[in-house]
Amino acid sequence: NAGVTQTPKFQVLKTGQSMTLQCAQDMNHNSMYWYRQDPGMGLRLIYYSASEGTTDKGEVPNGYNVSRLNKREFSLRLESAAPSQTSVYFCASSEGLSYNSPLHFGNGTRLTVT
């Protein structure tokens, strides 16, 4: 099993460009998450989806949109990229929202916005 798969691994955008980060999990998990990782700030939750058909804002949702396409896939879209969105983005999934459901992470997408 691949677990959580993110594409692309690397991306460079110019300010104002748009792009979608893809995430898919093959563990039949209900919940999926998008985090960004910045030095000195740890991981901050952007959006999450408790179950198929639902999405909710996390700590830092501004400038992002998400789509829970089906149970497997959860995409993150930057409509108009800004240099402040330069970061490493991690997708994660879990069986549910319970604390007994550990998060399983993808390998990350390193995004640079110039």
Next chain:
Amino acid sequence: AQRVTQPEKLLSVFKGAPVELKCNYSYSGSPELFWYVQYSRQRLQLLLRHISRESIKGFTADLNKGETSFHLKKPFAQEEDSAMYYCALHSWGKLQFGAGTQVVVTP
């Protein structure tokens, strides 16, 4: 508001020496706390959770509600312990992470 604080950005220890990573939290309810680890070129993964009271790879962490702490400890550090460690608090279905501590174990 809930908060997770890891005061040390970098911890450098010698192989065989004890290592302690500090984690303090603020939370109004009964906390559910975790340690996640990211080894070089690997995915972020769960190391241990306080509710399990387990020892993983020689690491233990005790929840101290009086001091609002969940420090991670290992009596004898190994080179393979070099990694980024994150303390995390589960709240309303979501995990809130601290800023992380980079551990470097030198031979």
